[in-house]
Every structure is written in C-alpha cells, then in structure tokens.
Amino acid sequence: MSFIIDKQTLDDLNIFGKQRSSIYNIFNNTHTRGGALLLEDMFNYPLADAFRIRQRTSIIRFFRELDRSFPFSNESFDIIEHYLENTDERSKLTMEEDNLQRKLKNIVGADTEFEALHKAVLAVMDMCNRLQDFLNGITGPIAEAWQPEVTAMQQLLKEPLLQFMREEKKSKKLNYAKVAEYDRLLRFVSREKIKKLLYHVYSMDVYMSVANVSKLRGFAFAETLDGRENMIEIEGMYHPGLSNPVSNQLRIDRSRNLIFLTGANMAGKSTFMKTLGITIFLAHMGFPVPARQMKFSVQQGLFTTINLSDNLNMGYSHFYAEVLRLKKVAEQAGKTERLVIIFDELFRGTNVKDAFDATVTVADAFAEKRDCTFILSTHIIEAGEVLKEKCDNINFVYFPTIMKEQMPEYTYRLTQGITNDRHGMMIIGNENIIGILKSRKQNAKTGVI
Numbered sequence: 001m002s003f004i005i006d007k008q009t010l011d012d013l014n015i016f017g018k019q020r021s022s023i024y025n026i027f028n029n030t031h032t033r034g035g036a037l038l039l040e041d042m043f044n045y046p047l048a049d050a051f052r053i054r055q056r057t058s059i060i061r062f063f064r065e066l067d068r069s070f071p072f073s074n075e076s077f078d079i080i081e082h083y084l085e086n087t088d089e090r091s092k093l094t095m096e097e098d099n100l101q102r103k104l105k106n107i108v109g110a111d112t113e114f115e116a117l118h119k120a121v122l123a124v125m126d127m128c129n130r131l132q133d134f135l136n137g138i139t140g141p142i143a144e145a146w147q148p149e150v151t152a153m154q155q156l157l158k159e160p161l162l163q164f165m166r167e168e169k170k171s172k173k174l175n176y177a178k179v180a181e182y183d184r185l186l187r188f189v190s191r192e193k194i195k196k197l198l199y200h201v202y203s204m205d206v207y208m209s210v211a212n213v214s215k216l217r218g219f220a221f222a223e224t225l226d227g228r229e230n231m232i233e234i235e236g237m238y239h240p241g242l243s244n245p246v247s248n249q250l251r252i253d254r255s256r257n258l259i260f261l262t263g264a265n266m267a268g269k270s271t272f273m274k275t276l277g278i279t280i281f282l283a284h285m286g287f288p289v290p291a292r293q294m295k296f297s298v299q300q301g302l303f304t305t306i307n308l309s310d311n312l313n314m315g316y317s318h319f320y321a322e323v324l325r326l327k328k329v330a331e332q333a334g335k336t337e338r339l340v341i342i343f344d345e346l347f348r349g350t351n352v353k354d355a356f357d358a359t360v361t362v363a364d365a366f367a368e369k370r371d372c373t374f375i376l377s378t379h380i381i382e383a384g385e386v387l388k389e390k391c392d393n394i395n396f397v398y399f400p401t402i403m404k405e406q407m408p409e410y411t412y413r414l415t416q417g418i419t420n421d422r423h424g425m426m427i428i429g430n431e432n433i434i435g436i437l438k439s440r441k442q443n444a445k446t447g448v449i
Contacts, residue, residue: 034081301336363387
C-alpha cells in the first residue's frame with residue numbers, strides 16, 4: 001500500500017516550493033539531473049511499508065558512515081544521456097568512412113560527428129571505470145539492503161563485451177576503428193546494460209546527497225516500530241527551514257491520539273504543525289529527520305490543512321472550503337487506518353458560536369478513531385474545557401506568551417494545558433491602531449491632511 005498524501009499537504013509543508021527553503025531543495029545536493037529526478041520521485045511517493053522504510057534508511061546510513069565524495073565527473077552525464085538517446089543506425093561510424101576523404105576533411109576542419117562520438121564513448125568508459133574503482137574501494141561491510149544493487153552493478157561491469165573499458169582505462173584518445181567498435185557495443189549492443197548502470201549511479205547520487213545533507217545538518221535516523229500499535233515519539237524536533245529553531249518533543253499513542261493545541265497568534269502553533277508534518281513525512285521516506293531522535297509506527301497517510309484558501313473560481317467561501325476539506329479527510333479516515341490529520345485553526349471562517357460547536361463536535365468524533373492521529377489548533381479555548389469532560393484521550397498543549405512591559409515574548413516551547421492568554425487588544429493598543437484612526441478622524445474635521 002502506498003502512503004496517501006495530497007497536493008494541499010505538499011503545499012502546506014512546502015515540500016516542493018520554488019524557494020531554496022523547500023524540503024526537496026534542502027535535500028537536493030545531487031550532482032546529476034537523473035539523481036535530482038529520482039529524488040523528486042521519492043518525495044512524490046513516500047513509503048507505507050516498514051520493511052522498505054528500514055531498507056532505505058539503512059542504505060542512507062551506510063553512505064553517511066562511508067563518508068565518500070561522489071566519484072564521477074558531473075559534466076559527463078549530460079553527454080552520456082544524449083548519447084544513449086540516439087539509436088539511429090545511420091549515426092554509426094563505418095570502416096568505409098575511414099578513408100582519405102574523411103582524413104582530408106579532418107585536416108581542413110574538425111570532424112564534429114566523429115569528435116562527438118569519441119567524447120561520448122570516453123565519457124561512458126570513464127563512468128564505468130570510476131564506478132568499478134568506487135566499488136572496489138569499499139573495504140568494510142556493505143549495507144545488506146544495498147547489496148543487491150552492488151551485485152547487479154558488478155555483474156553488469158563484468159559483461160564480456162564491456163571488458164574493453166578496463167583495458168582502455170588510461171586512454172585519453174581512441175583511433176577511428178576503436179571508436180566505431182566501442183560505439184557499436186555501447187550504444188547498440190549493450191545500451192540497456194549501460195542505462196541500468198546509469199540508473200544505479202543516479203541512485204548512489206541520491207543516497208550520497210541525502211547522507212551528506214543529514215550529516216551536515218545533524219538530522220537523526222528514525223526508528224521504525226513493528227506491530228500495529230499507533231505510536232509516534234519525537235524528541236528535539238525542529239523546523240529544518242529555520243536558521244535558529246526551537247526544538248520540541250511530543251509523544252502520541254492510542255491513549256492520547258488527539259492533540260488539542262492552543263496559543264496566541266505568532267506563538268508558534270502553525271510552525272509546530274508544519275514541523276510535525278515534515279518530520280512524519282520524511283520518516284516515511286526513510287530519510288533522516290530534523291530531530292534528536294524519533295520512533296514511529298508506520299502510518300498510511302498524512303493530511304494537513306494549514307494554508308487553506310477560499311476558491312473564487314468555484315464560488316467557495318473560506319468556511320465552505322474548510323467544510324469540503326474536512327469532508328474529504330473524514331471520508332479517508334473512515335476507510336483508512338493510521339492517518340495523521342493536522343488542522344490549523346479549524347473553522348476560522350465562521351462565527352464564534354458555530355466555530356465553538358463545530359470544534360467540539362468534530363474533535364469529539366475524531367477522538368473516537370484511536371487508530372488515527374489528530375492535531376487540531378484553535379483559538380476557541382472554551383472548546384478545550386468542554387472536551388476535557390467528554391474525552392479521556394486528548395492531550396491538551398499550548399504555546400505560552402510572556403508579557404514583558406506590555407510587549408509579548410514567545411518561548412516557542414510546547415507546554416501542557418490550555419492557554420489563558422488574551423493579549424489581542426493589548427497588542428492592538430501597543431501598535432496604537434485606535435489612536436491612528438482617531439487622529440485621522442480629527443484631521444478630517446479640521447481639514448488637515
């Protein structure tokens with residue numbers, strides 16, 4: 001079963017944002033276009049199988065401990081890809097063309113067709129020889145999960161028809177006859193084998209990129225738990241896109257599977273929810289996570305609603321967009337176990353009374369699904385007091401605000417309980433909003449502009 005995720009969630013978590021701070025861009029330190037595309041594919045399809053997650057994690061851990069640089073010449077790959085795409089038989093070199101006319105042509109001006117093939121053949125040979133040297137240079141044990149790929153690469157490199165590459169390892173220039181023969185073997189006879197080797201190199205590029213980024217940033221490898229118990233435990237979790245993030249910790253299990261989050265604006269609620277979503281997402285890719293440590297039961301999907309907007313084209317108000325989003329998520333939760341569902345300021349698009357009633361009703365219904373995980377943030381703190389009496393599996397947490405000389409300061413530290421902060425009017429007063437409005441009204445009476 002694949003991990004369920006949708007575009008709203010990818011956008012909320014900035015997985016593929018155009019800015020350098022997107023999660024994909026943070027990990028994309030690849031050297032090849034093929035590696036970048038393979039990494040993008042991994043981001044598009046997180047894993048929902050514990051065995052496959054552990055396999056990928058073990059491979060990345062192996063490359064992190066190996067601590068080796070990407071052993072290939074970056075500029076060669078565009079040449080190789082373009083070269084292998086050309087399967088036109090008419091582009092082959094023939095011995096009949098190796099005549100006086102071609103040699104005279106080469107004296108007058110460069111034989112561009114021959115030079116292009118010569119350069120491409122040398123590039124393929126160089127890639128294969130560097131790959132062989134890299135594999136030969138690994139002295140310690142190889143990650144068990146990566147061993148099948150290593151075996152496949154070694155078998156391809158030992159193909160009898162490709163042994164000329166080791167013999168020509170030090171060659172910088174080949175004569176016409178050799179280029180014609182090697183081109184025939186590489187581009188036509190063994191083309192699919194070379195493409196398989198190229199794919200393995202792209203995979204190595206991804207593994208090395210993720211390993212190097214995680215080592216540089218101090219990301220941790222999450223522990224994937226067995227069994228069907230629904231549990232997520234994270235310590236020292238922080239947002240990877242912030243320069244000076246504050247870390248937090250959280251434990252979620254069946255006895256506390258709904259997080260009821262409160263706090264003032266700017267206190268850190270949305271950032272925390274994005275951080276949690278990103279961390280869970282990366283864990284299900286088998287990638288290192290921005291935390292000190294993490295243990296988790298494999299989930300079947302992740303849905304977030306953090307930056308939901310209205311839909312002018314469809315004529316949907318913000319509230320109706322919220323309702324439709326809630327309906328979609330509820331339907332998915334009704335047929336799928338182990339979903340992580342995150343709603344930021346649910347029902348912000350309606351009046352306070354309806355928002356209160358809806359928050360209590362929906363949270364109560366969510367709490368009954370103990371095989372799923374829910375994180376709900378709200379400013380309707382009164383709803384929390386009601387839910388305390390109705391449900392025994394809700395974890396009430398908040399981000400506090402400390403007032404110093406009428407100015408708010410935020411700790412960004414998750415704290416147990418429900419906030420009692422009511423500093424909205426104080427902040428409005430600090431910004432002198434009412435004074436500005438009254439001043440403009442007075443100026444209008446006196447004719448002053």
